[in-house]
Amino acid sequence: MIRSVLIVDDSRLARMMVAGLILDRWPNARIREAENADQALVAVAHETPDLVILDHSMPGESGLDVVAKLRASAPEADVALVTANIQSSIRQRASDAGCHFVAKPVTAEKIDKLLADIGIAP
Secondary structure, eight states: OOOEEEEEOSOHHHHHHHHHHHHHHOTTOEEEEESSHHHHHHHHHHOOOSEEEEESSOSSSOHHHHHHHHHHHOTTSEEEEEESOOOHHHHHHHHHTTOEEEESSOOHHHHHHHHHHTTOOO
16 A cells, blocks of 8 residues: 655646546555655655655756665655656666656556556555
8 A cells, every 4th residue: 555655747737647546546645746856855855755756857857867866865665757758768777776667648557557566556
């Protein structure tokens, strides 16, 4: 079961959509949001989430750029990189960073697969 999810995306709409998909599966999950890498690091410093869903393309640091910092603050959190950039080089970098990969647009099926991949079934 997921208790806490941090959704990091500069798009409010994207954050709302992902939050809705998570809450459809776990209505009691606590959802926190961040608009960028700096806000994500502050949020993780205050409380470690079970899952971080991280957009790749954001102002400032990209999702992949901030993964190592997130891992240092919250090594036990699962991290998923969400991006429309499905190039094999991005997928490889995500894999190398220990991130799950979710291609945009995020759908219920993709969230279900992510949760299955991290060993959490809805």
